[in-house]
Structure formats: C-alpha cells, structure tokens
C-alpha cells in the first residue's frame with residue numbers, strides 16, 4: 001500500500017525519508033503523486049530515500065513563513081541525493097563565510113510538515 005503525505009512526518013521522526021520509486025523508468029522522488037513525474041507510468045512503489053546528497057543549487061530566502069521568521073534569511077537548496085533523485089530543503093548551518101556551497105555534501109537533520117532540513121557535512 002502506498003504511503004500518504006500524513007505518513008511523512010512520523011517517518012522522519014524515525015529517521016526515514018519516504019519517497020516513491022517508478023518500476024518503469026527506475027527514478028525516485030519525494031512528492032506524493034499517482035503517476036511517475038518522469039515517464040507517467042502508474043507502476044509506483046514506496047521506497048526509503050537516501051539521507052545524504054550534495055547541493056546542486058541554492059538561494060537565500062528572505063520572505064519566509066511566520067514560524068521561521070527568526071531564522072531568516074536562510075538557504076534553500078536543491079539537493080541531489082545519492083540515488084540521483086532531487087529534493088528541495090532548507091540548509092540549517094550555512095554561514096556567509098563558507099562562500100559558494102554548490103557541490104558540498106549534506107545530510108538530513110530533520111523534517112516536519114513545513115519541509116526538510118539538511119546540514120552541511
């Protein structure tokens with residue numbers, strides 16, 4: 001049985017990043033969808049996604065949700081996980097002195113309904 005969006009936060013608390021795997025093209029992704037976003041196949045199964053990856057691109061977020069005001073501005077990054085699937089997450093421990101962080105390795109720190117949080121490793 002497929003997991004739903006409601007299963008995502010409790011799984012993260014157990015340290016598991018729930019995702020989907022397409023049996024037709026072999027790609028994986030995070031968001032709950034009924035068909036594969038790459039090949040439109042409906043042969044989809046649950047998987048646990050890798051919890052490490054590297055930063056492909058990032059930007060600074062200045063306008064942020066109410067509950068994250070104290071952390072603004074923060075970094076939002078597109079991360080390529082070790083299985084090549086791509087996700088978007090907030091980067092917790094970025095410092096301006098680090099300069100360009102494209103290509104840096106990151107690991108999952110936590111996540112909840114508001115999104116995923118990764119840190120530089």
Ligand SMILES: [Zn+2]
Pocket residue numbers: 022023024025026027036037038039040041
């Ligand atoms: Zn597919």
